[in-house]
Amino acid sequence: xYDRLKGFRDFYPEEMGSRREVIDTMEGVAARYGFRExxxxxxxxxxxxxxxxxxxxxxxxxxxxxKGGREVALTPELTPxxxxxxxxxxxxxxxxxxxxxxxxxxxxxQVQQGRxxxxxxxxxxxxxxxxxxxxxxxxxxxADALTELGLTGDDFEFxxxxxxxxxxxxxxxxxxxxxxxxxxxxxxxxxxxxxxYMRLLESAGLTDSQAxxxxxxxxAGDLDxxxxxxxxxxxxxxxxxxxxxxxxxxxGAGEFxxxxxxxxxxxxxxxxxxxxxxxxxxxxxxxxxxxGRYDDLIESFGGQPTPAVGVAPGHAPLxxxxxxxxxxxxEELVTDYYVLQVGDxxxxxxxxxxxxxxxxxxxxxxxxxxxxxxQMSYADSVGAxxxxxxxxxxxxxxxxxxxxxxxxxxxxxxxxxxxxDRDAPTYDDYA
Numbered sequence: 095x096y097d098r099l100k101g102f103r104d105f106y107p108e109e110m111g112s113r114r115e116v117i118d119t120m121e122g123v124a125a126r127y128g129f130r131e132x133x134x135x136x137x138x139x140x141x142x143x144x145x146x147x148x149x150x151x152x153x154x155x156x157x158x159x160x161k162g163g164r165e166v167a168l169t170p171e172l173t174p175x176x177x178x179x180x181x182x183x184x185x186x187x188x189x190x191x192x193x194x195x196x197x198x199x200x201x202x203x204q205v206q207q208g209r210x211x212x213x214x215x216x217x218x219x220x221x222x223x224x225x226x227x228x229x230x231x232x233x234x235x236x237a238d239a240l241t242e243l244g245l246t247g248d249d250f251e252f253x254x255x256x257x258x259x260x261x262x263x264x265x266x267x268x269x270x271x272x273x274x275x276x277x278x279x280x281x282x283x284x285x286x287x288x289x290x291y292m293r294l295l296e297s298a299g300l301t302d303s304q305a306x307x308x309x310x311x312x313x314a315g316d317l318d319x320x321x322x323x324x325x326x327x328x329x330x331x332x333x334x335x336x337x338x339x340x341x342x343x344x345x346g347a348g349e350f351x352x353x354x355x356x357x358x359x360x361x362x363x364x365x366x367x368x369x370x371x372x373x374x375x376x377x378x379x380x381x382x383x384x385x386g387r388y389d390d391l392i393e394s395f396g397g398q399p400t401p402a403v404g405v406a407p408g409h410a411p412l413x414x415x416x417x418x419x420x421x422x423x424x425e426e427l428v429t430d431y432y433v434l435q436v437g438d439x440x441x442x443x444x445x446x447x448x449x450x451x452x453x454x455x456x457x458x459x460x461x462x463x464x465x466x467x468x469q470m471s472y473a474d475s476v477g478a479x480x481x482x483x484x485x486x487x488x489x490x491x492x493x494x495x496x497x498x499x500x501x502x503x504x505x506x507x508x509x510x511x512x513x514x515d516r517d518a519p520t521y522d523d524y525a
Contacts, residue, residue, distance in 0.1 A: 101211025181397035189222030219404030230341030244421030253354035262328030271299035312355035432473035436485035
């Protein structure tokens, strides 16, 4: 008996059906916005992640040397891969580039609620536009996907921030402050106690009083005061954030957005607007997902300067939110028809099943030579709404029996007229 690996999951048909409904909904919304699906590899060169995030990232990766002597890793995220893809065909691709992808990723990290070592995300990205409308469209896609899944504004909020505002404030205090580590401290603000948070800011180069003033400014979120605190670059970042929020309002996502400069996103490649989605009730205690702008990544991968912005809803934490709100799709098997065979009736039963499938129905029939009772039990177990009984005695009368499983009512129908020109015939059509 083999045990499942820690941090990896099995999905049986009932749960997989619910997951598929969520994935199809998100991808359907993305398609309506014009995002085109891409496929990406499970393996990339380890060095790609080291160059982006530093040597310490290797401890979080599933890495190995392949048979060709290459150091490779199972992909822990999609952004570097799609950046590589953009660079490879940058001159051929029409701008803006709008891509969507749903797939698994792998990180060797501590397993906890909503976080696994193999996890699934739907990534949605726009490359080639620095306009605030691009940021707003990403927010609007995310809002539309969540509301189409059954959530409302009472269930979630987008906490919107701007990395250049945080960096500009830090530079205004002291140009020698390590902005990278200070922003990482902000990202940990809600996860550590106040003493530890202040210690992290001070270790990044702020004095005790500067750390307190910096935190007061970002906690208050007074954009007018912040714009006046620094130089023209800081004022421009404030203006950019305002423009994104205005565009999000026009795009229908404004009601879900709240200003939150204490939101920082931990990844170093973010450059502008960033946001995280949270459960409004606080019952899901961690961010459900996040996104933001990463304008420098394509250039750092050897491409032409290309602005980019994206979002990546993780399916595990999203499931927690949907379950908390009571809108997770019901985990059940759904079958439209079970075609039951009694005696030597397979040719007719197979024809009935083919005709029902041809009009888009989910149809099962016996493939194990089971008894009448066993077939009925199976039909019930897979949630069959209608059972079509094709028996030798029925066929002698040129009929089939149509049984409605919910009520137990049944009637007969002419075998040559079933299903006939009906896409989804039911008991009521013949009773």
